Amino acid sequence: MPTPIVSGGATRGGQSLDSLLDSGDVNETAFNVFIGHNLGHRVFTMSIPFRKFKEISAVANDREAGPLAQRPLNEEHAKKLAVYMVKGLISAAKMRRIAANHPVPEIFDELIQVLGKQPYFSLQPLVCNIRNVPPGGSGEGGIRGDRNEDKKTGETASFKVFLSERHTLWVVDGQHRRHAADMAMTFLETVRKEGKYPGKGAVLFPEKGKPVSEAEMLVWNEAYEAARQFATLTVEVHLGLDIEQERQLFHDLNRLGKKVDASLAFQFDGSNPITLFIKDKLSGELGIALTDHEPKDWSQDTGAILLKDAVAINAIAFLNKGNVSGATPAVIEPREQVVIDLWSRINEIPDFGSHQAKEKTVAAQPVVLKAMAKIAYDLNFSNRRPENSDELFQQFLERLPSVDFSHENPIWNYYGLTQGKRLGAGLDGLADYLPEEVPGVNRDIGSMQGDFMRFGAKHNDIFPILGDMLRWATGLPSRRASAD
Numbered sequence: 074m075p076t077p078i079v080s081g082g083a084t085r086g087g088q089s090l091d092s093l094l095d096s097g098d099v100n101e102t103a104f105n106v107f108i109g110h111n112l113g114h115r116v117f118t119m120s121i122p123f124r125k126f127k128e129i130s131a132v133a134n135d136r137e138a139g140p141l142a143q144r145p146l147n148e149e150h151a152k153k154l155a156v157y158m159v160k161g162l163i164s165a166a167k168m169r170r171i172a173a174n175h176p177v178p179e180i181f182d183e184l185i186q187v188l189g190k191q192p193y194f195s196l197q198p199l200v201c202n203i204r205n206v207p208p209g210g211s212g213e214g215g216i217r218g219d220r221n222e223d224k225k226t227g228e229t230a231s232f233k234v235f236l237s238e239r240h241t242l243w244v245v246d247g248q249h250r251r252h253a254a255d256m257a258m259t260f261l262e263t264v265r266k267e268g269k270y271p272g273k274g275a276v277l278f279p280e281k282g283k284p285v286s287e288a289e290m291l292v293w294n295e296a297y298e299a300a301r302q303f304a305t306l307t308v309e310v311h312l313g314l315d316i317e318q319e320r321q322l323f324h325d326l327n328r329l330g331k332k333v334d335a336s337l338a339f340q341f342d343g344s345n346p347i348t349l350f351i352k353d354k355l356s357g358e359l360g361i362a363l364t365d366h367e368p369k370d371w372s373q374d375t376g377a378i379l380l381k382d383a384v385a386i387n388a389i390a391f392l393n394k395g396n397v398s399g400a401t402p403a404v405i406e407p408r409e410q411v412v413i414d415l416w417s418r419i420n421e422i423p424d425f426g427s428h429q430a431k432e433k434t435v436a437a438q439p440v441v442l443k444a445m446a447k448i449a450y451d452l453n454f455s456n457r458r459p460e461n462s463d464e465l466f467q468q469f470l471e472r473l474p475s476v477d478f479s480h481e482n483p484i485w486n487y488y489g490l491t492q493g494k495r496l497g498a499g500l501d502g503l504a505d506y507l508p509e510e511v512p513g514v515n516r517d518i519g520s521m522q523g524d525f526m527r528f529g530a531k532h533n534d535i536f537p538i539l540g541d542m543l544r545w546a547t548g549l550p551s552r553r554a555s556a557d
Contacts, residue, residue: 199247
């Protein structure tokens with residue numbers, strides 16, 4: 074059993090975690106903690122001011138050049154977390170005003186909107202280890218502490234422990250959160266000091282180099298104060314782990330959890346502007362059905378689009394990317410009408426969204442929709458779009474519903490046809506749109522299986538070719554010709 078907090082005959086107050094040490098170190102700082110026993114091992118749970126955490130922590134990477142207990146830092150991932158934290162600090166400053174019954178200027182919500190609004194902000198607890206103490210933190214060389222009592226009942230409310238300079242919190246799980254918190258503080262300090270948004274370094278705001286207005290500076294000052302006084306990070310502190318235990322703890326925290334299904338994650342996400350666009354505009358305004366469950370049998374297809382497929386399709390339309398990571402309202406909102414226009418025409422394709430849609434039209438297969446999204450991006454947002462791109466996009470929208478998206482259309486099985494059959498099907502001009510057929514290069518985009526054309530699973534290889542086919546079918550110029 075775990076060693077009791079209070080040793081036999083000990084008096085309350087001024088005790089170590091077991092016999093609560095009588096002497097401490099210089100430069101001690103008191104922290105209120107709750108003490109628990111995580112699967113029998115004593116741990117502290119403590120809240121630390123956002124700004125202070127970096128000062129008292131370090132990353133558990135190198136124990137005297139010994140084995141690593143951490144993975145390499147991913148700077149891009151940390152930056153995304155830092156943007157999230159900046160939004161959270163603005164929200165914290167706003168809540169502080171509300172708690173004090175002070176008015177909240179609209180600029181608070183405006184800045185959150187620029188960074189990406191969402192209904193709630195929170196960070197999961199970080200996990201740390203204090204190395205140079207006995208296991209459990211008690212005994213000789215342990216951590217000094219006092220008991221906080223409830224004055225009415227005399228019961229233990231919490232503990233006050235005293236951490237000195239030698240009690241570094243070595244981060245076992247959360248190094249990206251730690252680095253992101255430092256980036257967020259650097260951003261706030263730079264904005265307050267220079268009066269403009271960083272153009273390099275801690276670039277966490279889309280308007281690089283822009284002067285900060287007086288109203289905006291009010292928000293950043295209060296967000297900075299929230300980081301110093303009001304907003305906290307929750308930390309679970311393990312005591313006296315050796316390197317093998319640290320590495321095992323890191324493994325267990327990062328490998329034993331089950332990854333959330335992508336469709337469920339997108340369904341719950343209220344922060345990314347593309348997922349918000351899908352829920353509010355596509356589903357809410359256009360009435361396009363979404364689902365988080367994909368039937369394996371096409372005969373059971375309801376016509377709804379799998380949410381994770383809708384996210385991937387719109388990521389291409391808005392950003393020409395395979396995911397929505399990094400999407401900001403400043404980029405997405407001005408492009409929304411174009412993508413709405415695209416989906417409005419897709420909705421007019423015969424049998425799209427109907428019961429058993431995949432059996433009735435190839436347009437119900439996500440890879441075909443990705444091809445349409447790619448054309449929309451190329452004609453509207455690409456830096457290489459042609460001069461008459463607006464006219465070409467309108468032509469594409471007008472002709473899209475009249476394209477033959479039936480499974481029987483030989484265009485989809487182009488690579489499965491002989492040259493004679495291609496000519497007989499009227500596809501002789503299509504070759505000028507498609508990638509050159511090189512001997513030995515696989516152009517397998519799918520095949521006829523029974524009565525249905527089923528495209529392959531390698532969407533990134535397939536949808537550009539399908540886009541070329543759609544360009545030909547709607548009378549757009551070949552992208553190969555424009556590249557030449």
